[in-house]
Amino acid sequence: MPTPSEPTRVSDLQTPALIVDRPGLDANLRAMDAVLPGTKLRPHVKAFKSTALAARLAADGHTGFCAATPKEVEGLVSAGLGEDILLANESLDIARLGALRDSANITVAVDSEATIDAAALGNIESVLIDVEVGLPRCGCDVADAGRLADLARSRGLIVRGVMGYEGHLMMVDDRRERTERVEQAMADLLMAAEAVGGDVVSGGGTGTFDTNTWCTEIQAGSYTLMDTHYDGLDLPFAPTCFIQATVISVSAKGWVVIDAGLKSLGMDHGDPSWGHGDVFFCSDEHTTLVPTDESTWSVGDTTTITPAHIDPTVAKHEAMWVVENGKIVDRWDIDLRHW
Amino acid sequence: MPTPSEPTRVSDLQTPALIVDRPGLDANLRAMDAVLPGTKLRPHVKAFKSTALAARLAADGHTGFCAATPKEVEGLVSAGLGEDILLANESLDIARLGALRDSANITVAVDSEATIDAAALGNIESVLIDVEVGLPRCGCDVADAGRLADLARSRGLIVRGVMGYEGHLMMVDDRRERTERVEQAMADLLMAAEAVGGDVVSGGGTGTFDTNTWCTEIQAGSYTLMDTHYDGLDLPFAPTCFIQATVISVSAKGWVVIDAGLKSLGMDHGDPSWGHGDVFFCSDEHTTLVPTDESTWSVGDTTTITPAHIDPTVAKHEAMWVVENGKIVDRWDIDLRHW
Numbered sequence: 001m002p003t004p005s006e007p008t009r010v011s012d013l014q015t016p017a018l019i020v021d022r023p024g025l026d027a028n029l030r031a032m033d034a035v036l037p038g039t040k041l042r043p044h045v046k047a048f049k050s051t052a053l054a055a056r057l058a059a060d061g062h063t064g065f066c067a068a069t070p071k072e073v074e075g076l077v078s079a080g081l082g083e084d085i086l087l088a089n090e091s092l093d094i095a096r097l098g099a100l101r102d103s104a105n106i107t108v109a110v111d112s113e114a115t116i117d118a119a120a121l122g123n124i125e126s127v128l129i130d131v132e133v134g135l136p137r138c139g140c141d142v143a144d145a146g147r148l149a150d151l152a153r154s155r156g157l158i159v160r161g162v163m164g165y166e167g168h169l170m171m172v173d174d175r176r177e178r179t180e181r182v183e184q185a186m187a188d189l190l191m192a193a194e195a196v197g198g199d200v201v202s203g204g205g206t207g208t209f210d211t212n213t214w215c216t217e218i219q220a221g222s223y224t225l226m227d228t229h230y231d232g233l234d235l236p237f238a239p240t241c242f243i244q245a246t247v248i249s250v251s252a253k254g255w256v257v258i259d260a261g262l263k264s265l266g267m268d269h270g271d272p273s274w275g276h277g278d279v280f281f282c283s284d285e286h287t288t289l290v291p292t293d294e295s296t297w298s299v300g301d302t303t304t305i306t307p308a309h310i311d312p313t314v315a316k317h318e319a320m321w322v323v324e325n326g327k328i329v330d331r332w333d334i335d336l337r338h339w
Numbered sequence: 340m341p342t343p344s345e346p347t348r349v350s351d352l353q354t355p356a357l358i359v360d361r362p363g364l365d366a367n368l369r370a371m372d373a374v375l376p377g378t379k380l381r382p383h384v385k386a387f388k389s390t391a392l393a394a395r396l397a398a399d400g401h402t403g404f405c406a407a408t409p410k411e412v413e414g415l416v417s418a419g420l421g422e423d424i425l426l427a428n429e430s431l432d433i434a435r436l437g438a439l440r441d442s443a444n445i446t447v448a449v450d451s452e453a454t455i456d457a458a459a460l461g462n463i464e465s466v467l468i469d470v471e472v473g474l475p476r477c478g479c480d481v482a483d484a485g486r487l488a489d490l491a492r493s494r495g496l497i498v499r500g501v502m503g504y505e506g507h508l509m510m511v512d513d514r515r516e517r518t519e520r521v522e523q524a525m526a527d528l529l530m531a532a533e534a535v536g537g538d539v540v541s542g543g544g545t546g547t548f549d550t551n552t553w554c555t556e557i558q559a560g561s562y563t564l565m566d567t568h569y570d571g572l573d574l575p576f577a578p579t580c581f582i583q584a585t586v587i588s589v590s591a592k593g594w595v596v597i598d599a600g601l602k603s604l605g606m607d608h609g610d611p612s613w614g615h616g617d618v619f620f621c622s623d624e625h626t627t628l629v630p631t632d633e634s635t636w637s638v639g640d641t642t643t644i645t646p647a648h649i650d651p652t653v654a655k656h657e658a659m660w661v662v663e664n665g666k667i668v669d670r671w672d673i674d675l676r677h678w
Contacts (some may be wrong), residue, residue, distance in 0.1 A: 112588065138587065284651060300453055
C-alpha cells in the first residue's frame with residue numbers, strides 16, 4: 001500500500017506514469033491459471049521486471065521463474081523467489097550466479113562449448129540445453145544437443161533437459177497455422193530432448209501458451225500486462241498496463257499533445273494506441289494525438305495510451321502504480337531493470 | 340576516474356554497456372564551438388541526460404542549458420548548473436521548479452493560459468512564449484503570442500522572449516531546401532518575437548545548428564553523441580556513442596547473436612548498425628547479426644553496434660563509460676533520467 005505521502009488517486013500521479021489495472025490483471029492471471037496451473041507455467045519476469053508481481057504469481061503456485069538477464073536472477077533471489085530459477089538465455093557473466101548457489105536453485109541455458117565452460121567455471125549447478133527450433137537466435141542444432149549434454153555432464157553439470165523458444169511463431173495470426181507450426185518446431189525440440197535426457201522440456205510464450213502442448217512448462221510473461229501487438233491474437237488476455245499522461249497543449253488546428261513520449265514507451269512494435277482517436281506521432285517527451293470521437297480536451301486533462309510492446313515499455317519505468325476504480329492500491333518497484 | 344574496483348578496460352565491462360569515445364566526443368564539441376561558441380548554444384540535456392557531460396559543456400562556456408522535463412531541471416540545479424536553465428517544454432508540474440527559484444535561474448516555456456497560470460501559481464520567475472512554427476506539437480499560434488505575453492506579464496512573470504522548435508526540419512536531407520524552410524519557419528518566430536518583446540529567440544537543434552541563423556541561441560544536444568539517423572545529414576559531427584556487447588551464440592547457419600537488444604536501444608528510428616555486416620533483427624535482450632565481411636566470430640568476443648536514435652538510447656542506461664584507446668577513462672552517471 002502507498003505511504004500517506006504518496007498519491008492515492010490516479011489523477012494525482014506525476015506523469016508520465018505506468019499504471020496497471022488490478023481487476024484486468026487478476027482476470028489475465030485467472031485465464032492463464034485455468035490452462036497452466038502451478039509449475040506448468042514458468043512465468044518469464046523479463047516482461048514485467050518486478051519482484052512484487054513475481055511474488056504474486058508465486059503465491060498463486062507458479063513458483064518457478066524464467067529470467068533473461070543475470071540481474072533478473074539476482075533480483076529474484078534477493079526477493080526470496082529462488083526456488084527454481086531458469087536463466088533462459090546464454091550468458092558468459094554467470095559466475096555472479098554461481099555465487100548464489102547456496103541460496104537458490106539456478107539453472108542456466110547453454111548452447112555451445114563456450115557457454116558450458118562458463119557454467120562449469122562459474123560454479124553453476126544445473127543447465128538446460130538450448131535448442132534452435134526455427135527462431136534465428138540462440139540455441140544449438142538439434143543434431144548437436146546430445147553431444148553438448150554429454151559434454152556438460154562430463155564437466156560436472158546437472159543436465160535437466162532442453163529448452164527451445166518458438167519466438168517466430170508467437171504472432172502467427174491464424175490459430176490453426178500457429179498450432180501446426182508449433183507442433184513442427186516442438187517435434188525438433190522433442191527429438192533433442194530424447195538425445196539429451198532429463199525431464200524438463202521448456203518453451204513457449206504468451207502467444208503459444210495453449211497451442212504448445214508439448215512442453216512440460218511454458219515460459220510466458222507478457223500475458224500478465226499485455227499490449228496492443230499481442231491483443232491482435234485470439235488470446236484470453238487483455239491489455240491491463242497503460243501510460244497515464246497529462247495534456248500539456250491543445251492546438252486550434254485539431255491536435256492534442258500529452259507529456260508521454262517515446263522515452264516512456266517501447267517503440268519497436270510501433271506507436272501506442274489511444275481510445276479517443278489517432279496517434280499522430282511520438283517524439284521523445286511528447287505524443288501528438290488527434291481525437292476522432294466527440295471528446296474535447298483541455299490543458300491539464302489526463303488520459304491513457306496503451307503501449308504496442310509491453311516488455312521494453314516496462315523497462316523504461318521505475319515503478320508501476322496498481323490501480324482500482326481510479327484509486328492507487330499499490331506501488332510495484334520495477335526492480336529487475338538493467339543487466 | 341573509475342575507482343580501482345571498476346573495470347579499466349572496455350573488454351572488462353559487463354554488457355550491454357553504453358560507451359562514449361572521448362576523442363570523437365571532443366571533435367564533435369570542437370565542431371560545434373567553432374560555429375556556436377558560448378551562449379550562442381544552449382545545450383539540450385535531453386539528448387544525453389548526464390550532468391557530468393553538461394558540466395563539461397559549461398566549462399567550455401555553454402553555461403545556459405535546455406531541459407525537456409522537470410527532473411532534468413532539478414538535476415542540473417543539484418549539480419550546480421543552474422545559471423540559466425530553460426525548460427523548453429510545457430509542464431503543469433512546475434511548482435517543484437518554482438521551489439528552486441532562490442538557487443537557480445529557471446525559465447519555462449508556456450503556450451496557453453493554463454500553462455501561464457501554472458507558471459504564476461508555481462512561483463516561476465521567467466517564461467518564454469512557445470510558438471508553433473510548423474511542427475504539430477506544442478506552441479501557440481503566431482497570432483496569439485503577443486496576447487499570451489501580455490497575459491504572462493499581467494500575472495507577474497518576466498517574459499524573456501520566444502522559442503519555436505522547427506523539429507520537422509531537422510532531417511531535411513538537402514541543405515538548400517533545409518535552409519529555405521528554416522528561414523520560413525523562423526520568419527514566423529521573428530514575427531511572434533516582435534509582438535512578444537524580450538531579447539531571447541530560442542530554437543533550432545542539431546540538424547539546423549548552422550542553417551538556423553535567425554535565433555539568438557540554438558537548442559542542440561544530440562550533436563555531442565550523434566546516431567546513425569543524424570549521420571545521414573551533412574553535419575560536421577560523427578557518432579561517438581555505442582553499445583558494447585558480447586557474442587553469446589554463433590550459429591553454423593551464419594548468424595551471430597549478441598547480448599544487446601532493444602531494451603538497450605532506442606528503436607523508433609529503426610535498427611542499430613553494425614560495422615561488420617547486417618543487423619538481422621533485434622529482440623528484447625538480443626540482436627542477431629549477419630557478418631558480410633571477412634570477420635569470424637566466437638562466443639565471448641565483444642563488438643559494438645551504433646544506435647539509430649541516441650536520445651532514447653541513453654535514457655535506457657544507468658551510465659556511460661568514457662573510453663579512449665580501449666581504456667575506460669571515466670564513468671558518467673545518466674542521472675537525469677525519468678520525469
